[in-house]
Amino acid sequence: MDYEPILTQNVHKENSRSIATYEQSGGYSALRKVFKEMSPAEVVDEVKASNLRGRGGAGFPTGVKWSFVPKNTGKPTYLIMNADESEPGTFKDRLLMSKDPHMVVEGQIISSFAIGCELSFIYIRGEFYEEAQILEAAIEEAREKGYLGKNILGSGFNHDIIVHRGAGAYICGEETGLIESLEGKRGWPRIKPPFPAVEGYLQSPTIVNNVETLANVPHIITRGAEWFKNIGPEKSPGPKLYCLSGDVENPGVYEHAMGYPLKDLIYKDGGGIWKGRELKAVIPGGSSVPVLTADEIDINMDFDSVAAAGSMLGSAATMVIDDTACMVDALSNLTKFYAHESCGQCTPCREGSPWMMRIVRRIENGDGEPNDLDMLLDIGTAIQQKTICPFGDAAMTPVTTFVQKFRDEFEYHIEHKKCMVSRQKLMPQVA
Amino acid sequence: MALIKLNGREFEVEPGTTVLEVARQNGIEIPHYCYHPRLEIVGSCRMCMVEVEGMPKLTTSCSLRINEMPEERKVDGKYDMVVSSESDKVKQTQKSTLEFLLINHPLDCPVCDQAGECYLQDYSFKYGKAHSRFKEEKRVRPAEQLGPMVRINHNRCIMCTRCVRFAKEIAGTAELGVVNRGYYSKIGVVEGKELDNKMAGNVVDICPVGALLSNDFLYKTRVWNLEETSSICPECSVGCNIEVHVKDNQIQRTIPRINEEVNDHWMCDDGRFEYHKYEDAERIENPLVKTDSGFERISWTGAIKLLLEKFSTISREKGKEAIGGFGSAYMTNEENYLFEKMMRKGLGVTENLGLYPGEFEGDPEVFKSGFQINPDKTPNRLGASDMLNLDSDVDLFQLMRNNTIKALFFLHGGYDNNLSNDEKLALRKLDFLVVQDFYLSDIAKEADLILPGGSVYERTGTMTNYQGRVQKIQQGLYPEGDERPDFQIIMDIANAMRKNMMDYRSVWEVTSEISDSVKGYTGLTRFEVGDSGKLKTNAVLRQTKAKTSGEKVA
Numbered sequence: 013m014d015y016e017p018i019l020t021q022n023v024h025k026e027n028s029r030s031i032a033t034y035e036q037s038g039g040y041s042a043l044r045k046v047f048k049e050m051s052p053a054e055v056v057d058e059v060k061a062s063n064l065r066g067r068g069g070a071g072f073p074t075g076v077k078w079s080f081v082p083k084n085t086g087k088p089t090y091l092i093m094n095a096d097e098s099e100p101g102t103f104k105d106r107l108l109m110s111k112d113p114h115m116v117v118e119g120q121i122i123s124s125f126a127i128g129c130e131l132s133f134i135y136i137r138g139e140f141y142e143e144a145q146i147l148e149a150a151i152e153e154a155r156e157k158g159y160l161g162k163n164i165l166g167s168g169f170n171h172d173i174i175v176h177r178g179a180g181a182y183i184c185g186e187e188t189g190l191i192e193s194l195e196g197k198r199g200w201p202r203i204k205p206p207f208p209a210v211e212g213y214l215q216s217p218t219i220v221n222n223v224e225t226l227a228n229v230p231h232i233i234t235r236g237a238e239w240f241k242n243i244g245p246e247k248s249p250g251p252k253l254y255c256l257s258g259d260v261e262n263p264g265v266y267e268h269a270m271g272y273p274l275k276d277l278i279y280k281d282g283g284g285i286w287k288g289r290e291l292k293a294v295i296p297g298g299s300s301v302p303v304l305t306a307d308e309i310d311i312n313m314d315f316d317s318v319a320a321a322g323s324m325l326g327s328a329a330t331m332v333i334d335d336t337a338c339m340v341d342a343l344s345n346l347t348k349f350y351a352h353e354s355c356g357q358c359t360p361c362r363e364g365s366p367w368m369m370r371i372v373r374r375i376e377n378g379d380g381e382p383n384d385l386d387m388l389l390d391i392g393t394a395i396q397q398k399t400i401c402p403f404g405d406a407a408m409t410p411v412t413t414f415v416q417k418f419r420d421e422f423e424y425h426i427e428h429k430k431c432m433v434s435r436q437k438l439m440p441q442v443a
Numbered sequence: 444m445a446l447i448k449l450n451g452r453e454f455e456v457e458p459g460t461t462v463l464e465v466a467r468q469n470g471i472e473i474p475h476y477c478y479h480p481r482l483e484i485v486g487s488c489r490m491c492m493v494e495v496e497g498m499p500k501l502t503t504s505c506s507l508r509i510n511e512m513p514e515e516r517k518v519d520g521k522y523d524m525v526v527s528s529e530s531d532k533v534k535q536t537q538k539s540t541l542e543f544l545l546i547n548h549p550l551d552c553p554v555c556d557q558a559g560e561c562y563l564q565d566y567s568f569k570y571g572k573a574h575s576r577f578k579e580e581k582r583v584r585p586a587e588q589l590g591p592m593v594r595i596n597h598n599r600c601i602m603c604t605r606c607v608r609f610a611k612e613i614a615g616t617a618e619l620g621v622v623n624r625g626y627y628s629k630i631g632v633v634e635g636k637e638l639d640n641k642m643a644g645n646v647v648d649i650c651p652v653g654a655l656l657s658n659d660f661l662y663k664t665r666v667w668n669l670e671e672t673s674s675i676c677p678e679c680s681v682g683c684n685i686e687v688h689v690k691d692n693q694i695q696r697t698i699p700r701i702n703e704e705v706n707d708h709w710m711c712d713d714g715r716f717e718y719h720k721y722e723d724a725e726r727i728e729n730p731l732v733k734t735d736s737g738f739e740r741i742s743w744t745g746a747i748k749l750l751l752e753k754f755s756t757i758s759r760e761k762g763k764e765a766i767g768g769f770g771s772a773y774m775t776n777e778e779n780y781l782f783e784k785m786m787r788k789g790l791g792v793t794e795n796l797g798l799y800p801g802e803f804e805g806d807p808e809v810f811k812s813g814f815q816i817n818p819d820k821t822p823n824r825l826g827a828s829d830m831l832n833l834d835s836d837v838d839l840f841q842l843m844r845n846n847t848i849k850a851l852f853f854l855h856g857g858y859d860n861n862l863s864n865d866e867k868l869a870l871r872k873l874d875f876l877v878v879q880d881f882y883l884s885d886i887a888k889e890a891d892l893i894l895p896g897g898s899v900y901e902r903t904g905t906m907t908n909y910q911g912r913v914q915k916i917q918q919g920l921y922p923e924g925d926e927r928p929d930f931q932i933i934m935d936i937a938n939a940m941r942k943n944m945m946d947y948r949s950v951w952e953v954t955s956e957i958s959d960s961v962k963g964y965t966g967l968t969r970f971e972v973g974d975s976g977k978l979k980t981n982a983v984l985r986q987t988k989a990k991t992s993g994e995k996v997a
Contacts (some may be wrong), residue, residue: 181624198621201863203486203506356602356621356628358487363543366626371581387576397500398489 019201042230061237068222080209096185099298101329104253105223113150120225163325169171182353201401244270259334300406378429556654590638600654615811678714682908687919728924767795771854772821775904779830826907897931911982
């Protein structure tokens with residue numbers, strides 16, 4: 013394989029977390045370069061030119077997002093690193109934070125400089141207690157080195173980072189829910205507009221970026237937008253972390269260029285389907301994206317290619333389901349997650365997510381009725397695009413696509429009151 | 444100005460106006476639950492979604508602001524926005540949103556106080572579908588008390604959070620919040636608190652469904668049996684606009700009536716439950732005269748005859764300065780006006796008129812929204828003194844003490860206002876005290892003659908609040924004994940003094956005469972005063988801050 017790892021270049025090194033290790037591999041040179049040679053606008057332009065797209069799931073161009081920050085508002089500008097990685101199947105940011113926290117911190121400082129932010133936050137998932145401590149330690153090291161604090165490297169730029177731990181809600185990964193939570197309120201997403209770039213944390217301009225997104229920034233600065241654009245497809249370029257899980261021989265985080273073939277990810281990196289079984293389905297971008305059947309996996313893993321195939325790259329959390337798994341069972345598990353995590357603010361999602369869960373569970377338990385499937389699709393339509401935040405769509409998408417693509421299994425379940433495929437339940441049911 | 448086409452009709456609006464506001468102002472119903480004109484817009488119930496030309500998704504009309512578009516983005520070359528609240532897509536969404544709201548809602552309308560004024564009921568009839576497809580078990584949770592006045596039936600709650608926002612943004616007390624998450628979310632009180640602020644009762648009014656219930660009104664009656672009268676709250680000098688809801692000649696509840704200049708959408712709980720005080724009053728149903736063996740009944744004719752004899756005797760023997768009278772800050776402008784006329788023209792009183800009780804001390808209690816409760820617990824001090832033409836500081840009690848005043852006419856001096864010992868002793872020096880009151884008050888107990896009138900809920904006329912706003916108070920209750928309306932009593936006495944001295948066929952004729960003759964009240968007829976009142980022309984402007992907007996400007 014001729015791909016040279018960029019984001020994960022340090023993770024296998026000894027003491028990969030220490031600032032010494034990071035600096036030996038060229039770490040913080042981008043920061044030095046920025047303060048020596050670049051203006052904030054030039055940093056924004058460079059990131060814009062790189063076509064870096066947000067790695068949290070939506071794939072919005074990062075540089076364009078930064079340029080939405082209004083100038084001269086008289087208010088401070090905030091950057092928040094979204095480290096609330098909670099989408100089932102996603103564990104890439106955790107790897108970066110725990111193994112190479114300085115790459116993340118350097119990205120955060122440079123990005124803060126670009127948008128004129130003197131105080132930034134890392135909003136980290138509450139369960140990532142260890143990672144939060146690792147980040148705190150890294151920030152302290154950076155402070156000692158003078159990469160954080162007043163007048164960084166004599167540039168006149170002041171900056172500090174606060175690590176804020178979430179309290180265990182998936183919805184706080186949605187950027188406006190995250191901001192509410194950071195303000196000390198319930199994590200209820202806000203209606204938009206106004207968008208956070210204009211009115212976010214404490215009603216001030218706020219940029220929320222994913223961990224992996226910010227980890228790319230130092231490399232763009234060091235090696236240039238042109239270099240970055242040449243990694244993978246031009247409109248969706250750069251290094252990418254793929255989270256492979258489920259019924260494969262070798263699950264894990266794999267780094268490749270954007271646009272890496274899904275088949276290669278499963279069969280080369282993943283070593284193929286577990287125990288030599290047959291592939292049945294793949295969820296390519298985290299549990300909330302449309303499921304793909306075994307016939308639909310001949311695609312490249314970048315934002316545009318996966319979208320063209322009718323799904324989403326999302327967080328590139330690829331979940332593999334083999335042919336012994338019951339899709340009703342699998343969906344029952346997914347719907348339980350979304351019913352549990354709905355914030356309850358708006359009607360369709362609060363009422364619809366648990367309703368879908370209970371119908372699917374009823375089918376799974378052998379109490380399904382023939383019109384349940386059309387009803388599930390109907391409830392999906394009633395939720396789709398009718399909610400304040402994208403959670404509603406995230407909750408209905410697996411239901412709709414599972415029922416549409418594996419309808420025979422659901423019908424079998426309703427008619428015969430048992431699974432069409434025979435496998436003992438391998439996944440423990442979440443209590 | 445921005446031009447919007449809504450359901451095929453054109454409206455010119457101020458840029459920044461929301462689509463829902465345009466609809467409301469123009470009589471177009473877009474169903475909604477969480478939106479309230481005085482609360483922050485949260486867009487969470489999803490009931491008010493509309494279809495906008497050029498927007499792929501439906502959007503909530505409560506949060507959708509109409510702004511002027513550059514020429515090239517105008518629809519059909521002229522519209523800044525084209526919206527439908529009646530398209531098939533919208534109708535389908537209304538149906539499904541109602542289905543979601545009803546899956547866990549009990550069908551207990553027959554025992555629900557809200558039935559008949561319930562938006563879940565009304566919208567279900569209008570926009571919903573007849574059948575639910577929900578086969579699962581409903582979410583069932585026990586009811587709870589949120590505070591002394593308000594309980595919540597969680598099963599009926601649709602989580603619009605109006606009550607939470609009210610407590611935070613209007614009362615400013617923030618006792619309420621949402622507890623738990625998602626399917627298990629419910630309204631609760633913040634730990635260590637209860638919903639006991641003086642504006643708490645309003646959450647029952649703004650709850651669009653039967654979730655928040657008034658302990659006071661619980662299971663009292665079906666709302667369609669209520670007779671509604673627009674009136675004024677008598678509890679303090681703010682004069683909140685209210686509706687009095689009566690069944691079987693008993694007040695069942697009072698609720699606020701919107702008046703942006705006075706009370707906005709709200710009333711306080713003191714005012715809301717004020718009527719209960721009067722229920723306990725021991726009414727006087729006949730004129731009573733004091734004898735050695737206590738009060739005895741006397742006919743109206745006999746009572747008026749006795750009154751005139753006593754007053755004319757004392758006036759003849761001791762001069763006109765021996766006659767005095769207290770008007771009433773609890774009675775209407777019309778009653779005080781007639782009283783003044785009777786006292787001055789009929790009995791020749793010049794200076795010996797006053798008001799009882801005197802001014803209340805203290806500062807108003809002001810809430811976050813600016814809504815206030817005044818320390819002056821009389822509803823019409825300003826109007827009464829305007830009508831009585833009080834221009835000197837005459838201390839009537841002092842004049843009784845020094846034996847100047849020997850005969851006194853005392854109009855109702857408030858419910859439960861107890862006389863001080865000094866005041867009692869002063870009254871006891873009189874030769875003749877006539878008290879016009881509806882119950883055996885501290886004052887009436889001192890009387891030689893009691894003329895039974897009505898309580899404040901039995902009056903029709905106008906009152907002038909502390910701002911100088913003249914407002915209509917209207918009779919909701921009718922006496923069951925031989926009482927007479929207060930203005931009628933005064934007319935009867937005056938006409939007994941001199942035939943046709945007061946020839947009014949209704950209270951409103953008195954209002955008209957006031958509008959012709961009292962300074963500051965020029966032109967303020969019944970019709971001019973209307974439903975929301977009018978400032979008198981010489982009002983010393985003391986506007987309340989009641990009108991506020993809880994809305995966040997986006």
